[in-house]
Amino acid sequence: MTKPLHTELPLNPHVAALPPYNAGMNIAAARLRSGREDIAALASNENPDGCSPTVAAALAGLNPARYCDPACTALRAALGDKLGVATDRIVVGNGSEEMIAAVCRAVLRPGATVATLCPGFGLHEIEALANGALVEKIAMRADLDFDVPAIVEALGRAPAIFFLSSPSNPVGPALDRESLDRIVASVRPETLLVLDEAYFEFTDDDLPDGLAVLSASALSFVVLRTFSKAYGLAGLRVGYAVTSDARLALAMTGAKTPFNVNAAAQAAALAALTDEAWMHASVSRLKAERTRIAKAIAAMGLPTARSQTNFLFIDVGRDSQAAMDHFLSQGIIVKPWKEKGFETFIRMTIGTQADNDRFLAALKALVAA
Numbered sequence: 001m002t003k004p005l006h007t008e009l010p011l012n013p014h015v016a017a018l019p020p021y022n023a024g025m026n027i028a029a030a031r032l033r034s035g036r037e038d039i040a041a042l043a044s045n046e047n048p049d050g051c052s053p054t055v056a057a058a059l060a061g062l063n064p065a066r067y068c069d070p071a072c073t074a075l076r077a078a079l080g081d082k083l084g085v086a087t088d089r090i091v092v093g094n095g096s097e098e099m100i101a102a103v104c105r106a107v108l109r110p111g112a113t114v115a116t117l118c119p120g121f122g123l124h125e126i127e128a129l130a131n132g133a134l135v136e137k138i139a140m141r142a143d144l145d146f147d148v149p150a151i152v153e154a155l156g157r158a159p160a161i162f163f164l165s166s167p168s169n170p171v172g173p174a175l176d177r178e179s180l181d182r183i184v185a186s187v188r189p190e191t192l193l194v195l196d197e198a199y200f201e202f203t204d205d206d207l208p209d210g211l212a213v214l215s216a217s218a219l220s221f222v223v224l225r226t227f228s229k230a231y232g233l234a235g236l237r238v239g240y241a242v243t244s245d246a247r248l249a250l251a252m253t254g255a256k257t258p259f260n261v262n263a264a265a266q267a268a269a270l271a272a273l274t275d276e277a278w279m280h281a282s283v284s285r286l287k288a289e290r291t292r293i294a295k296a297i298a299a300m301g302l303p304t305a306r307s308q309t310n311f312l313f314i315d316v317g318r319d320s321q322a323a324m325d326h327f328l329s330q331g332i333i334v335k336p337w338k339e340k341g342f343e344t345f346i347r348m349t350i351g352t353q354a355d356n357d358r359f360l361a362a363l364k365a366l367v368a369a
């Protein structure tokens with residue numbers, strides 16, 4: 001007998017009305033859907049190289065019976081040393097996504113305004129809505145770059161938070177120094193600028209380090225970074241926020257669950273920081289692959305945004321969901337974009353050379369169809 005639905009139970013209306021998060025399909029689901037074993041997972045911007053071998057060694061010594069350190073003391077100290085930031089300005093999260101939720105919870109009151117980009121990272125909108133905020137989306141330019149004048153104009157309306165991902169997910173470009181300076185100069189004292197640098201490690205050396213630029217300003221800010229992408233720890237869930245001041249970090253700490261970063265994630269992130277050479281080598285290889293794939297896609301005549309990340313945003317000129325189904329039939333997972341105006345775009349993560357070649361062959365077949 002099926003249980004009756006409890007339709008009477010009042011739910012938080014902000015949460016009940018949330019749009020779904022457009023998560024990339026996982027490998028098990030792709031096997032079921034495609035009937036194939038040889039899945040190329042190119043939807044979630046994971047690192048196909050895995051992670052540093054130091055991580056496995058660090059995980060071997062764990063005692064799962066003990067609670068983890070709720071303050072992530074050792075990891076915050078290591079991050080503080082690396083970044084030259086006092087540890088009381090750093091908060092570690094169960095992925096940087098938890099820090100997006102924490103900053104919204106710490107700062108927003110119902111009816112507040114949050115501004116972000118479109119297309120953009122879904123949680124910048126979803127976590128704001130969950131806290132009763134109204135969300136204004138600033139479109140990227142038609143040539144798939146940041147519309148700096150529109151961002152400046154939106155900042156003039158003094159939203160409570162401006163979520164800005166640079167490099168942009170899903171589009172790919174990163175702000176240059178002049179653009180970032182213009183944006184920083186336009187932030188009003190009532191606004192918290194959240195600069196999401198999930199793909200920071202992939203940016204070229206001539207582009208600005210957002211944390212350094214914001215630290216030299218008088219703004220209230222949060223910079224978000226993660227171990228999920230360049231460091232290859234997506235499954236363990238560890239990311240962090242660097243805040244402009246300890247008061248903000250304390251408020252975000254209060255807004256998260258106490259034991260949010262499990263012992264394996266803390267140990268893995270600490271180990272990964274001891275082997276940055278592995279990360280840099282992986283990033284170099286992925287960037288070289290990105291250049292190769294972008295050239296091959298351009299040769300097919302498809303528009304692709306310039307990327308400072310480990311993915312490409314490609315206009316395949318037809319419904320993105322239908323395109324995704326085509327790739328899935330070949331055992332390849334890509335992410336179909338669903339935001340209004342971008343429904344013909346897919347986002348493809350740079351994978352192993354072999355998986356990228358499979359993607360190119362399937363794309364060629366799609367274009368020819």
Ligand SMILES: Cc1ncc(COP(=O)(O)O)c(C=O)c1O
Pocket residue numbers: 044045094095096097098121165169196198225226227228234237238239
């Ligand atoms: C821009 C951006 N921010 C935050 C995240 C969240 O990453 P994680 O929670 O794995 O640290 C992602 C993941 O794709 C992202 O693309």
